Amino acid sequence: MNERLPVTAIRPSACPGLLRIVPALDGGICRIKLAGGVISADQARAVARAAARYAGGVIEATNRANLQIRGIGEQHAVLIGELLDAGLGPTTAAGDDVRNLMLSPSAGIDRQLLIDTRPLAEQILATLQTHARFHELSAKFAVQLDGGEALAMLEHPHDLWLSALLLGDQAYLAFGLAGCPANDLPLGAVPLAKGHALVVAVLELFLDLARPEQTRMRHLLAEVSTAEFLRQLAQRLGFEPAAVPSWQRSAAPGLLHIGTYPQRQPGRVYIGAVAPLGRLDASMLDGVARLASEFGDASLRLTPWQGLLLPNIRLEDAANVTAHLQHLGLLCDSADALAQLIACTGSAGCGKGLADTKADARTLALHLQGRPQGVHLSGCTRSCAAAHVAPATLLAVSPGHYDLYFRDATHPGFGRPHARNLTIEAAGVLLAARSRSNTDD
Template identity: 30%
Template sequence: MSIADFSGRVRPDACPGALQVHEAADGPLARVRLPGGAVSAAQLRELAACATDLGSGVIELTSRANVQVRGLRSATAFAERMALVGLLPSPAHERVRNIVASPLSGRGPAGLLDTQPLVEALDRALCARPRLAGLPGRFLFALDDGSGDVVGLGADVTFAACAGGTARLLLAGSDAGLSVRGETAVSYMIAAAEAFLDERESASERDGEAQRDSTAWRIGDLEDGAARVAARLGGVAIDGPPSAQEVRRAGLTEQRDGRVALEAVVPLGRLTAAQARAIAAAAESVPAEPSVAVRLTPWRTVVFLDLSPADAGRVARLLDADGLVTDPASPWVGVTACTGRPGCAKSLADVQEDARRWVAGRSGPTEVPVHWAGCERRCGLPRGQVVQMVATADGYQERQQ
C-alpha cells in the first residue's frame, strides 16, 4: 500500500502548495497545480527561471500532472512569481485545484469529448466557492474523454464520457448511478465535493466510530463514502466503473483530424531548467497562435497537441537532444521513482541514481512498469500492475502490486 492509500487520518492534511510549502530534507518544497496538466510556454519559462534563481534547478512532475520545485531559498518570492504568470489564481484555493484530465482531450481514436473547456469551467467554479477552499489537498477531480486513461487514477470525483453525449459520474471509483451531460458536469462535480464536506461535518458532530470520518482526506476514507455522497446527490453507488486503460506511452498518436500528438517521457519525472526551456521553445517553434498546446500528464510525460507530421518530427528531435524520450522502445518508458536521498529524510537509498544505473543496463522497456521507492511509504507509486523495487536496510526488495 502506498502512502496515498492510508485511511483513518489522525492529523490535518499538510499537502504542499505554492504558499504552504513542505520542509523537505533538501529545503522547502512548493507544489504548483496545473488543472488538466495545461501549461503555457511562458509559464514553463518562468518555472525554469524560478527553479534556477530560487531552487535546486529541478522541476518535478507529479502523479497528478502538477509540478514542484525543491530547495527553495525564498518561498514568498516563488509564490509571487507564480501569481504573475497566472499559476496562482486563488490563494485560498491553490492547494485544492487538483484536476486531472485525458491529455489528448478528445482528439485520440477513443476520445469522445474535448475535456479542456470542462477543466477550465471546473477550476473557475471551484475557486468561486469559498467553502471549497476547505477541501483537503489530496482531494482529486478527473475528467475522462472516453478513452479510459484517467478513470483508473482513483480520483474522488470522475467525469467519464460515454457514447451518445452522456457520461458517468464516479465517486472513489464507484458509479454514482447518475447520468451526467457536459452542460451539467461541473455542477455535479462541485456538488459531490460539497457533499463530501457535508459528510465530514456531520461525522464531526457524532462520537465514537465517526471520528475517522471527521478527519477524512478522500471520499474513500469515509465509511461507505461513495454511497453516502451519492445519496446526497440523488444517486446510488454501484460497483463496476469503466475499465481503465493501461498507459505507457511515448511517440506519436494520430488524431482524428489528421494531425498528430507527440508524447515525450521525462526520465524519472524530473525536468532540468534547460529541459523546461527546451519544451517551451519547441512549443513556440510550431506555427500556431499563440503556440501549440502542451499538456503534462499523470504518468509524468509531456504531450504536444495538434502537430503536423513534419512538425512532430522536428519537435521530437529537439526534445531528444535535450534528454527527453520520444521513442516508445526506450528503456525509460514505464520507469518511475520517488525522490529518495538526499531530498527525503525517510529514504534509505538514492533511488534516482540507482534507477538510472538500472535503466542504463537495459535495451528496451519492461513488460510491466517498474517503480523505485526509498522506503515502505512508496511515494509516487503508480496504480495498476507495477513491479516495486523497495529500498530496505538490506538492499532492494522486488515486489509485485
C-alpha cells in the same frame, strides 16, 4: 495574474503548493498546479527561470500532471512572486489547495474522444476556487474527468471520477467514488449538462457528512454506505442518476504518452515524451517551451506519467521535433527501459527515503535495456511517485536494498511479495529474467 495573493490565507499543510513552500532535505518544494495539465510556453519559461535563479534548478513532473520546483532557498518569496506574475496562481489564495482536477493530456485533440472536457473542466475549476465551502477539502482530495480519450490515466484512484459515455446518441458522464474507472464499475451516470451540478452536489454532501478526520471519500464510505450516499445525492440533484451496470471504461493498448500520434485535427500530431524519472532541469524545460513556440501552438501539456506532450505539431515537423526533444534529454521511445521506470525523490532529497531511488533506478535501467517493463522504486511505504500500483514495485528497506512485489488484484498495497532484501543488481537480474519468461504485466 499580476495581483499578488495574500499568503496569510494559506492553511497549514504538509502538501506543497504554489503559495506554500514545504521543506525537504534538498531545500524547499513549490508545487504548481496546472489547469488541465496545460502550461503556456511563456509560463514554462518563467518556471525554468525561477528554478534556475532561486532554487537548485530541479523541476519535477508529477503524477497528477503538475510541476514542482525543488531545492528552493531563502528567496522563496521572490520565486512565488514571479510565478504569480506569470499567471500560474489560483484565482483565490485559499483555492490553491483544491485545484485537483485531472484531465486526459489529449483533451480536445484525441481522435477517440466522445466529448471535449475542457469547457466543463474550466467550470469545475472556477467553482473549486471560488466556492468558499470547498476550501475545507483536503489538499489531497481529487477529481478526475475523462472524455473517452484513448490517452487517459485510468488507474489513479480519485475521490470522484467522471468518464464520458454515450446512452443512445446523448453524452453522459458515468461516475464513481473512491476508486478509478479502470477497476471500478460506475455508480450511475448523469447527462453531460448536469456534470457540474453533480460535482458540486457530491463535494457538498461529502463535506456535510464527513468528520474532520475523514479527509478522503474512502474514509467516509467506510462509515456511510455507498447506497446511503447515493440516496442523499439523488435528493440534492433532484433526480436519480441513470443506471449503467454493464458499462466499464476500456483502456486503449500501448503507451500512448510516448511517441508521435495523430490528432483529431487533420495534419496535426502530438508528441509525447517522458522526463527521465520525472525530472527536468531548467534548460530542458526552457528548450521544450521554445519547441512548442516554434513548431506547435505555444503550449505544453503535462501528463500523469511524469512527462509532457507537445500538441498541434505539423506531421512533417514531427521527426525534427522528436530529435530536438531527445537532444534535450527527454525520452521519446517506450523501448528505452528508463522510460518505464518510476522513482520517488529517495534519500537524496527526502528524510523518509531509505534508499537513493533515483540513482538505483538508473542502475536498474541498465539491466532492463532491451526488456523494458513498468517498475516503481519507492523509498518508503508512502508511494509518493506512483498513485497507482505498478506491474512491479521495489520498496526500499535500506540503502541499495529492496523488497520486490508484483501487482496482484488479490493482494492489497503493492501486490504480491516475491523477494526480500534484494540488492538493486539482484533485482535487475530477476526482473530481466522474468520478462523473458512471463508476458503478464
